[in-house]
Amino acid sequence: MNCNTIEVKKKINSLLASFRRERQKESTTKTSGSGAGEQYYSTWFAFKSLDFSRDKFTPKSTLNTEEIQE
Helix, strand or coil: CCCCHHHHHHHHHHHHHHHHHHHHHHHHHHHCCCCHHHCCCCCCCCCCCCHHHHHHHCCCCCCCHHHHCC
8 A cells, every 4th residue: 555644634534524423414314303213313324433532522512602702
């Protein structure tokens, strides 16, 4: 295998972006009130393999500026 570091970084970023997209699809169907039969389960080939990184991509908390109004 003859790859340079730029190609490897691009591939990793592409895989992680696909994982985040599939994870978002799953979480959207869980919270939308869909029935159990309508819930989305990823069939993407690398989804289970990249599941270890699930905790790495948790959204950061945000600041609600509406409550700070004077």
